[in-house]
Amino acid sequence: MKRSLVLIAAAVLVAGCGGAGGSAQQEGTGGSPGQVTLEWWHLSTAEPLKSLWDQRAKEFMAQNPNVTIKATVLENDAYKAKLTTITQSGQAPDLFATWGGGVLAQQIQAGLVKDISSDVADVLPNFTPAALSAYQFDGKTYGLPTDIGVVGFWYNKKLFEQAGITEPPATWSAFLEDVRKLKAAGVTPIALAGKEKWPGHYYWAYLAMRIAGLDALRQAAVDHDFNKPDFVAAGQQLKALADLQPFQKGFLGAGYGTPDGQAATMGNGQAAMELMGQWAPATQADAGEGLGEDLGFFPFPAVEGGKGSIGDAFGGGGGLAVGADAPPQAVEFVKYMTAMENHSKAVEAGGVLPVLKGEENAVKDPNLKQVATMLAGATGYQLYLDQAYPPAVGQQVNDSVAELIAGTKTPEEVTQDITEVAKSEG
Structure with missing residues (x-):
């Protein structure tokens, strides 16, 4: 029986790697090390990270002529599917993207992830505790963070003004009223990538946090029971939003970073809001035009009468984990990627938020500074549910919430379906 997994406090974004295990290191003539190939998969398909991560790999290879890094860059859903296929076959990439939490814990339990505690002991004090927490289990470290942040609403100030909205809503009822105002003004209120499912789960997760509270979500991870009134209420509030038909035309078939997807719809000024993580401004600009100073x-x-605090944050980031059979150079590359002189360049470029102590001043973008401030003052923190829980449970959350948004599942059916999978996994 798999051990119960409590929800992890924080997580981090990603650059990962692929391949079905590390290349064997061979000894060349004269005792010099032979050539080593590291397969690296990562999710950074948008600028600035796509180019920055490529540059880091080239620099590392230049400093280590016997190492070849082969990068495979995949968007979110393709990455998850490919990693799942490999790990289910009992193998793991040399370097791979991870959000930590229950998914990483399951990979560790399967013996697929290297314990890098002793290898990174010299650099661990450089990281903030929140950034590290999603990659540490039972006092051991299984990855290093490259990003941390929170999910929130990114909005178009010009479209809000057009609808007569003078300030962002602080309560859920005010939010629903603003959605009505936007629709009345002929503005599409929300962009959503319905095809990819994970962006939709943010709504149910946040509503569950606001209504039931963080402790209830943590308890559900232990007792595998989501059939509770507050979780049903979260679904009812999401249904109330969906009933307003707030999303762009064709949202059920829309991707996230595609030319006609969620980020482009937002970045091209065709919707007033999107609920997304700290990478949203960069992806909006990459997929569309970007909003510049109009982005807020x-x-x-907060949900009136809810047990959760508006100060509780939901999100994650990403990190780098090393496959159990990867050669030593894989760990060295992880340390290289997260060294201050290298990682701070990604912070300055607006690609990630600080994970190292003292990086705060490198945040230049005013919106990302607001995210960093929100993160620093968070009263509680919840990792993405599709990463906090074991993979099958997280996938069921995504699937069931997508069906709720599409109108094919009731709030009660959502909690029942998640509970059934949670109990079977528990």
Whole structure:
């Protein structure tokens, strides 16, 4: 029986790697090390990270002529599917993207991830505790963070003004009223990538946090029971939003970073809001035109009468984990990627938020500074549910919430379906 997994406090974004295990290191003539190939998969398909991560790999290879890094860059869903296929076959990439939490814990339990505690002991004090927490289990370290942040609402100030909205909503009822105002003004309120499912789960997760509270979500990870009134209420509030038909035309078939997807719809000024993580501005600019000074950010609203605090944040980031059979150079590359002189360049470029102590001043973008401030003052933190829980449970959350948004599942059916999978996994 798999051990119960409590929800992890924080997580981090990603650059990962692929291949079905490390290349064997061979000794060349004269005792010099032979050539080593590291397969690296990562999710950074948008600028600035795509180019920055490529540059880091080239620099590392230049400093280590016997190492070849082969990078495979995949978007979110393709990455998850490919990693799942490999790990289910009993193998793991040399370097791979991870959000930590229950998914990483399951990979560790399967013996697929290297314990890098002793290898990184010299650099661990450089990281903030929140950034590290999603990659540490039972006092051991299984990855290093490259990003941390929170999910919140990114909004178009010009479209809000057009609808007569003078300030972002602080409560859920005010949010729903603003959705009505936007629709009345002929503005599409929300961009959503319905095809990819994970962006939709943010709504149910945040509503569950605001209504039931963080402790209830943590308890559900232990007792595998989501059939509770507050979780049903979260679904009812999401249904109330969906019933307003707030999303762009064709949202059920829309991707996230595609030319006609969620980020482009937002970046091209065709929707007023999107609920997304700290990478949203960069992806909006990459997939669309970008909003520049018209882009604003506000936290997910409080739900009147709810047990959760508006100061509780939901999100994650990403990190780098090393396959159990990877050669030593894989760990060295992880340390290289997260060294201050290298990682701070990604922070300055607006690609990631600080994970190292003292990086705060490198944040230049005013919206990302607001996210960093929100993160620093968070009263509680919840990792993405599709990463906090074991993979099958997280996938069921995504699937069931997508069906709720599409109108094919009731709030009660959502909690029942998640509970059934949670109990079977528990």
